[in-house]
Amino acid sequence: MTEPLDENCADESTRDADRPCLDLLTGLAEGPLRGDRPAGMRVSVRDRTRAAVYVGTGTCGLGAGAGKTLDVAKKYVSEHGLEADVVEVGCIGFCSMEPLVDVELPGRTRVSFGCVTADKAVEVLEAAFAGEMKGESALLQFRPEDDARAGWEGVPFIDEHPFFEHQKRLVLENCGVIDPQRIDEYIARGGYRAFAEALRGMAPEEICDVVTRSGLRGRGGGGFPTGKKWSFALETGEATKYLICNADEGDPGAFMDRAVIEGDPHRLLEGLAIAAYAIGATKAYIYIRAEYPLAIARLERALGDARSSGLIGHDILGSGFDLEIAIKKGAGAFVCGEETALIASIEGRRGMPKPRPPYPTEKGLFGKPTVINNVETLANVPVVLRDGAERFASIGTETSKGTKVFAVSGKVTRTGLVEVPMGTTIGEIVEGIGGGVENGRALKAVQIGGPSGGCIPAEHMGIQVDYDSLKSVGAMMGSGGLVVMDDRTCMVDLAKFFMAFIQRESCGKCIPCREGTRRMYEILERITRGRRGETAADALERFQGVIYLKRLAESIRDTSLCGLGQTAPNPVLSTLRWFRDEYEEHVYERKCRAGVCAELLTFTIDPEKCRGCTLCAKKCPAGAIVGAAKSPHHIIAEKCVGCGTCADVCRFDAVVVS
Amino acid sequence: MSAGLGGRAMKATLGEILESYGTGRQELIPLLQDVQEHYGYLSREVIAGVGEHLGVPPSKVYGVATFYNQFRFKPAGRFHIQVCRGTACHVRGSKKILDAVVNALGVEPGDTTRDGLFSLEVVSCIGACGLAPVVVIDGEFHAKVTPDSVAGIIESYKERAASDD
Numbered sequence: 001m002t003e004p005l006d007e008n009c010a011d012e013s014t015r016d017a018d019r020p021c022l023d024l025l026t027g028l029a030e031g032p033l034r035g036d037r038p039a040g041m042r043v044s045v046r047d048r049t050r051a052a053v054y055v056g057t058g059t060c061g062l063g064a065g066a067g068k069t070l071d072v073a074k075k076y077v078s079e080h081g082l083e084a085d086v087v088e089v090g091c092i093g094f095c096s097m098e099p100l101v102d103v104e105l106p107g108r109t110r111v112s113f114g115c116v117t118a119d120k121a122v123e124v125l126e127a128a129f130a131g132e133m134k135g136e137s138a139l140l141q142f143r144p145e146d147d148a149r150a151g152w153e154g155v156p157f158i159d160e161h162p163f164f165e166h167q168k169r170l171v172l173e174n175c176g177v178i179d180p181q182r183i184d185e186y187i188a189r190g191g192y193r194a195f196a197e198a199l200r201g202m203a204p205e206e207i208c209d210v211v212t213r214s215g216l217r218g219r220g221g222g223g224f225p226t227g228k229k230w231s232f233a234l235e236t237g238e239a240t241k242y243l244i245c246n247a248d249e250g251d252p253g254a255f256m257d258r259a260v261i262e263g264d265p266h267r268l269l270e271g272l273a274i275a276a277y278a279i280g281a282t283k284a285y286i287y288i289r290a291e292y293p294l295a296i297a298r299l300e301r302a303l304g305d306a307r308s309s310g311l312i313g314h315d316i317l318g319s320g321f322d323l324e325i326a327i328k329k330g331a332g333a334f335v336c337g338e339e340t341a342l343i344a345s346i347e348g349r350r351g352m353p354k355p356r357p358p359y360p361t362e363k364g365l366f367g368k369p370t371v372i373n374n375v376e377t378l379a380n381v382p383v384v385l386r387d388g389a390e391r392f393a394s395i396g397t398e399t400s401k402g403t404k405v406f407a408v409s410g411k412v413t414r415t416g417l418v419e420v421p422m423g424t425t426i427g428e429i430v431e432g433i434g435g436g437v438e439n440g441r442a443l444k445a446v447q448i449g450g451p452s453g454g455c456i457p458a459e460h461m462g463i464q465v466d467y468d469s470l471k472s473v474g475a476m477m478g479s480g481g482l483v484v485m486d487d488r489t490c491m492v493d494l495a496k497f498f499m500a501f502i503q504r505e506s507c508g509k510c511i512p513c514r515e516g517t518r519r520m521y522e523i524l525e526r527i528t529r530g531r532r533g534e535t536a537a538d539a540l541e542r543f544q545g546v547i548y549l550k551r552l553a554e555s556i557r558d559t560s561l562c563g564l565g566q567t568a569p570n571p572v573l574s575t576l577r578w579f580r581d582e583y584e585e586h587v588y589e590r591k592c593r594a595g596v597c598a599e600l601l602t603f604t605i606d607p608e609k610c611r612g613c614t615l616c617a618k619k620c621p622a623g624a625i626v627g628a629a630k631s632p633h634h635i636i637a638e639k640c641v642g643c644g645t646c647a648d649v650c651r652f653d654a655v656v657v658s
Numbered sequence: 659m660s661a662g663l664g665g666r667a668m669k670a671t672l673g674e675i676l677e678s679y680g681t682g683r684q685e686l687i688p689l690l691q692d693v694q695e696h697y698g699y700l701s702r703e704v705i706a707g708v709g710e711h712l713g714v715p716p717s718k719v720y721g722v723a724t725f726y727n728q729f730r731f732k733p734a735g736r737f738h739i740q741v742c743r744g745t746a747c748h749v750r751g752s753k754k755i756l757d758a759v760v761n762a763l764g765v766e767p768g769d770t771t772r773d774g775l776f777s778l779e780v781v782s783c784i785g786a787c788g789l790a791p792v793v794v795i796d797g798e799f800h801a802k803v804t805p806d807s808v809a810g811i812i813e814s815y816k817e818r819a820a821s822d823d
Contacts (some may be wrong), residue, residue: 060786063799095788251743252783275730290691291784293797331726334782348686350725409746409787416788447745481787483745497748500783507725580664619806621761643754645805 044148045188050083053077053125054102055111056176058091058262059294060255064098064350068118073101076125090263092176093417095161095409097139100176103128107152110142112158142177152653163414166432168395170403171256171379172419175263180298184307186266190542192311195270196383198277199319204234207278211381213389213403220246220337220374220480221452222563223400223467232361233279233369242370243281245272245378246342247288250334251450252501253481256405257375259417261288261295264379265302270648271378273312273323274385279371282322287342290329299327334451334505338562339372341507352509353562374479376405396422400466410447410483420465420483428463430484441486449478451498452567453506454574456489474574478565490596491579492586496524498571506565513565516556520572523549527586530599530642546587550576595657598642602658605646607632609654616646616655627640671696672704674817676711686712689725698731712750727781733769735777737815739763740794744783752791756780758808759793775819 044193046052055061059169070088077084092100100469101124104110108131113124127133131598133152140161141152156166156633165265176187198207202551212227227342233241245268249257268286276284277470288296303325306312314322328346336351343365345351365372380402384392393401406429409415413435420429426446430436437443445455448465454475456463463469467477485494499521508514523545526538553569553576560566576583585591593599605616605625610632617633627633635646647655675692679685689712693704700723709716723729741756760766763776770777786792789801793811800811 011679059799060783060788063786063789063792063801065801095786098788249785250782252748253746253787254783255785255787259787289785291781295781329688329691329693332728332781333726346684348683348722350722407787408750409790415746450745483749483787485749494749497745501743505782624753643757648805 012640041565045184046085046087049106051082051106051129052087052104052110053084054087054089054104056091056098056100057088058176058259059292060091060095060259061098061100064095065091065117069099069101069116069121072118072121073125073330076122078586080129082129087179089257090175090180090182091178091259091417092263093172093259093419094139094414095416096414097416100139101125102142105129105131106391107149109144109149111155112141112546113137113140114139121355129159131591159272162435162612163416163418163433165631166424167419168403168421169419170383170395171260171267171376171405172263172417174267175259175417179263180263181301181391183266183302183309183311186264190386191266192270194382195273195277195311196317198274198385199317199321204280205231205280207274207385208234210389211278214384214392215389215399216377216380216384216392217400217467218374219376219380219404219479221251221449222478223477226373226377229361229371229373230275230279232359233281233371236362236369237238238369240283240368241279241281242365242373243272243279243284243367244342244346244370245284245286245375246337246339246372247286247292247375248330248337248342249289249292249479250337250505251452251479251481253409253447253450253483254407254479256407256480257294258295260375260379260405262298265295265298266306266376267379267382269301269302269306269312269325269326271381273316274352274381275371275373275378276323277321279369281371282324284323284325285346285365286325287328287330287336287346290331296327296329297311299500309328313326315443333507334501335507335562335564338564341562342372343370350507352507353564355561376480384484386483397464397466399468404465404477404480406480406482408434408466408482408484411438411441411486412436412484422466423464425462425464426456426482429465429482430461434484437484437486441488444485444487444489445491447483447485447494447571448481449476449570450481451502452476452563452570453478453481454570455485455494455578457578474570474577476570488594488596490592490594491532491575491582492524492528492592493594493596495572496521496528499524499568502564502568510559510565512556512559513561513568516560517565517568520549520552520556520569523552523574527583528592528599531590544586546583576628587612591658595644595647598644601642601644602654603635603640603642603644603646604658605635606656608655609652611652611654613651615649615651619645619649672707677706679711681712683712685716685724686719687726690719690729694729694738697731698734701731732770733774736775736819737796738777738779740779740781740784740810741767742782742786742790742792742794743780743786744787744790746787747783747791750790754805755791755793755803755808758805759812762809762812775816 057066074086099116101116102112116124121485138155140158141155142158180585208227208231216226217223247257333351338353339360340354341351349515360370382642396402403421405419408418418433442460445457447455455476470476503517503521507511526542553573556569612630614629622639622641622647625633679689703783704715705719708721741753763771765771767778767780791803793800
């Protein structure tokens with residue numbers, strides 16, 4: 001799909017991939033190729049006098065059934081002989097409304113519909129193409145770029161919708177809006193301009209300086225100033241250097257990197273190219289999880305297009321700068337998100353971390369200076385160069401600049417990717433953007449930063465999201481996973497879940513992490529285990545364990561080799577700090593107030609409420625529920641396995657969990 | 659595996675795959691991934707072959723392969739089931755989903771059913787947290803799964819297998 005890039009903009013032009021034209025991008029974006037359109041109107045290379053149907057086909061969209069919706073849309077357009085393009089776009093980030101379908105009619109604004117599964121698609125398309133909206137079927141409409149496009153009455157604009165109202169989309173600006181598989185679409189929206197201008201007029205030192213002044217810090221969790229990291233590598237003066245993009249998004253609960261790569265892959269490539277030029281690297285790697293097949297496919301496609309357009313490869317845009325980018329698939333190891341482990345993995349070894357120093361910026365991949373940046377960090381770079389350091393630094397707080405993308409999930413009404421300026425409070429994200437806890441239940445806590453992060457209890461929702469404030473409450477930014485929990489989430493169980501994860505993913509190199517996390521997991525297991533068959537010795541161990549839990553956590557934090565081990569006890573430490581009473585209830589009263597720790601629960605049926613519908617008896621896997629139809633049922637305690645199925649299925653709230 | 663026509667045919671294709679790679683140590687993981695994609699798992703022969711090609715002892719190849727979660731040493735089932743156990747899925751009850759899958763198949767994670775139809779794997783996070791809890795079967799996503807819907811989903815794949823045969 002790169003035909004427009006191979007077009008020669010003037011008769012005398014001889015441009016091809018081997019002999020790129022320096023003014024190619026300017027020509028493409030401003031004319032003469034696009035000269036017929038005034039500046040500010042270039043939002044798409046698509047013929048906008050035609051209608052278009054956009055279907056969000058990111059991984060989450062496809063998971064919700066966008067593939068079938070896409071088929072229906074294509075069939076609808078061809079059957080009705082409509083003059084319309086059907087375009088696949090990435091994910092706009094509104095996961096709970098997937099599959100999302102947008103319709104853009106000539107002369108009208110682009111309007112979005114949510115939850116358009118295949119069975120509803122025809123109805124939605126009919127309404128949209130007829131130009132009439134029925135009730136509340138439309139989700140929102142985009143702001144028109146000129147007055148010539150008429151809005152839809154009664155449909156909120158994107159910046160009025162509660163999910164988008166408080167967001168500031170820099171990294172995600174193109175996600176879900178443009179066709180990620182077309183490089184010309186990205187260029188039409190000003191893409192690769194920052195890179196071209198950097199190549200033409202900026203020395204590597206200047207770029208490092210701009211990025212340092214912008215205050216951009218690593219978005220992968222550490223928060224190290226990006227410009228500074230680049231300067232270290234630049235100043236080593238070695239001839240061979242490497243740049244690695246860390247797209248091994250292993251934190252459970254974070255998926256922003258996947259969304260950026262699926263929805264706007266060229267943004268990452270542009271950021272990567274700028275970074276490589278700034279540090280003087282001619283070879284870059286993108287280390288991406290094998291669990292993201294769609295993202296890998298989109299990235300490969302984008303890389304091929306960029307290469308054939310002369311934007312990656314030899315003598316880019318006639319500047320003399322060479323860059324080769326290789327995609328490396330991760331093989332499923334959480335620890336490979338750690339810099340030195342990632343390097344070991346690319347070198348074809350077991351992904352085990354090494355002590356630092358020497359830092360990778362001195363001695364990294366194959367012993368050469370290496371800079372490792374996360375996807376979101378690199379996706380910010382074109383914005384920094386385009387808008388300038390000052391403008392970028394004007395967003396955010398004193399120590400944390402710019403925006404941060406959070407993956408909001410869990411028990412929240414509106415789930416999805418949310419990009420907010422640094423300094424926004426957690427409460428604003430959860431209540432305002434996320435719409436609060438689903439089903440009107442009470443908010444208990446927010447888990448932020450994945451297995452290295454911590455929990456923030458409901459009373460601290462006023463805390464700002466920036467690198468330092470989060471640390472003050474025992475959490476951390478991490479890569480930006482934000483899982484909302486209601487009163488039916490058990491904090492001890494959550495800590496156990498994370499310890500099980502860490503214990504499984506520990507590489508086994510250093511003892512504190514390998515053995516310590518295992519012991520912590522065992523202690524938590526003991527706390528949540530039932531009394532049945534428990535001996536006096538077991539009970540004693542349970543009490544002892546809790547006493548050691550905190551001390552053990554602190555030793556692991558202080559003595560582990562790498563970041564994974566040092567932060568591994570965080571989920572336990574933070575839940576102990578904020579939810580100590582819940583731990584004590586588990587230990588002393590043998591009670592789980594959230595009703596999660598199955599072995600600590602007893603289930604009984606309230607005969608007043610039970611209507612005898614027999615549903616629970618049918619669903620009970622242990623056959624522990626007896627009773628005749630239309631008369632109250634009874635649970636045989638000796639047979640009950642505590643799975644909680646009866647409580648889940650009961651429509652009359654008759655199962656009492658205690 | 660070592661004798662017979664199948665063995666030879668396999669050797670030939672393994673050779674072809676190996677030829678398309680260089681001999682540096684950094685080729686090891688991409689090569690193993692490629693080979694696994696081709697055969698569905700890493701057999702002893704394959705590990706030895708890869709080691710020979712790269713000049714790396716089989717013990718080291720095995721060491722690398724066992725470190726990473728992606729590599730399997732037993733053939734996968736015809737349908738590969740991945741149950742996501744990420745944080746968002748956990749909070750939304752993926753433990754019960756996993757139990758329901760284990761119950762329905764009668765195998766533990768990491769194993770394949772006797773009829774060779776299903777293999778079960780637990781993954782840390784599939785990155786579709788907005789749709790939690792998620793079960794992925796051969797790349798097809800099943801979103802917002804409930805313990806009740808598990809049996810139906812598995813049944814639909816059994817039917818598919820039956821109609822293919």
